[in-house]
Amino acid sequence: MNGFLSPAEMTALMLSLQVSAVAVAAALPFALLTALLIARHRFAGAGVVDAVVHLPLVLPPVAVGYLLLVVFGGRGPVGAWLWEAFGIRFVFSWTGAALASALITFPLQVRAIRLALEATDAGLGEAARTLGAGWWDRLCNITVPLALPGIVSGAITAFAASLGEFGAIITFVSNIPGETQTLPLAIYAALQSPGGEVVAARLCAVSIMLALVFVTAGNLAARRLWR
Amino acid sequence: MSLEVALKHRLGDFVLDVAFATKGRVTALFGPSGAGKSRIIASVAGLMRPRQGRIVVGGRVLTETPRLFVPPEARRLAVVFQDSRLFPHMSVDDNLKFGWRRAAVKADAASIAHMIDLLGLEGLLHRYPRDLSGGEKARVALGRALLASPEMLLLDEPLASLDAARRDEILPYLERLARETALPMLYVSHQVDEVARLADEIVVIENGRVRLQGPVFELLADVDAPVGVPPLGAVLDAIIEEHQADGLTRLSFNGGVLFVPSLFRPDGAQVRVRLRAEDLMLAIEEPRAISANNVLSCSIAAIMPAGDHVDVQLRCGATRLVSRITGASAARLKLASGQPVYAVVKAVTVAREG
DSSP states (O other): OTTTSOHHHHHHHHHHHHHHHHHHHHHHHHHHHHHHHHHHOOOTTHHHHHHHHHHHHHSOHHHHHHHHHHHHSTTSHHHHHHHHHHOOOOTTSHHHHHHHHHHHHHHHHHHHHHHHHHHSOHHHHHHHHHTTOOHHHHIIIIIHHHHHHHHHHHHHHHHHHHHTOOHHHHHHHOOOTTTTOOHHHHHHHHHHSTTOHHHHHHHHHHHHHHHHHHHHHHHHHHHOOOO | OOEEEEEEEEETTEEEEEEEEEOOSEEEEEOOTTSSHHHHHHHHHTSSOOSEEEEEETTEEEEETTTEEOOGGGTOEEEEOTTOOOOTTSOHHHHHHHHHHHOSSOOOHHHHHHHHHHTTOGGGTTSOGGGSOHHHHHHHHHHHHHHTOOSEEEEESTTTTSOHHHHHHHHHHHHHHHHHOOOOEEEEESOHHHHHHHOSEEEEEETTEEEEEEEHHHHTTOTTSOTTSSOOEEEEEEEEEEEOTTSEEEEEETTEEEEEEOOOSOTTOEEEEEEEGGGEEEESSOOOSOSOSEEEEEEEEEEEEETTEEEEEEEETTEEEEEEEEHHHHHHHTOOTTOEEEEEEOGGGOEEOO
């Protein structure tokens, strides 16, 4: 692909893959726990938790980016604390782009895992309990293996969606080549500059290919449920 | 092993309110579907937390509301569920060893091999649950529970989802388990033949309450038991004395001798025999020249009219038998309590284990 893409475009592609991979991996444990909470426990606030989890899916990404800026920005409560206590900064950094992507694609992961959990027989967990398996044991050896197709499918779909994230990233961490400029941001930048249509078209083609590959992979994974 | 259960729990309109204690090695919870038997098993296993209750197994208090509740994973009571509940992502071998790997006291290689042999699982070890028949699944589920080395085995209608042929395939395994191991069991069933073949003690559950409780030899043959629950019939443990040249097997029990069609078990083996009340004929004088092979000398302990028929309680040595005859026959023979009679049993009607 080196001949096809310029070094700058290659950088945007690699950054996109890196941001998405980190976003999906970091969000996965939280998505699993949230899905477990919603699927397995009937509690009063379940509806509220479900609604909150789905917020990033329906809110304008720009609004999510803005909220992230307010909370995790240099002067935001969490952002300022992280910077002072640990020297961690999200704004204007690729990690901020990953945070934004993780948040936006979180509902996709929760949804896929939750459906997989609901399709598995809760009686198997009971059987495991009577055979001496505690909570963590059951999570590792029964729950996760049985929900694995859902987990994989959710992760792949989230990864593909994350590659396309634009609004939240550009609002939260701006459009810095080599740092926060992922594929969609690079396409946007190319369109802003005179004569950039060819670059935009190339990046667009790459995006389409990536999306096709990962969405197909996600669907294949979802179909492989244990019966 | 002793088991003490006292439970009060409400589920919608259904109220479970039971209390019983048993020292039987195999205790059967018997009763119609929806009586609350499975709830009791779930409570003993710790899968259900009763509103009020106390559960003690072998002197270990497992539930005592509201202050104590031992979680199921710490109870060491393995459950065999009606629907097997094998782990679909594990081979039969991994399913079998799931509880074994987590057991505090692990069965050694020899006893694992014995169990695999007893349940006929050799050929299945590398298969997955989706490739097993219903009967095979039930056997694997039983093996998995046994290998966890539980203090007590809880069986929740393990045969109910199987057809008659599969049931007959699994019952002998359960019987061998009940005879050849010292493992205490709590067995839930609504099939009287399963209970008669396996249990020492019966607790009859109806509508969330204990209706009756007693040793299987007494209760199943008790004419005072409420009509139809459970069906009347004597249960006796007999010893194989001789396989005769004429094709009959001679059994001895505490009260006499019984001839049954050939049993393919070694001399000296213990077999359980059930004599249904309907299959016992009564005679005042000792009958001769009849086709029936068994004429047992008994005395009448009680006579209980029940609708158009009469249930006659018999004592045959130390064994309790029961005969169901018509009211007309009872009147014609002028049967009375304490009277000596002969019970006639056709060998072919003896319900026996294989």
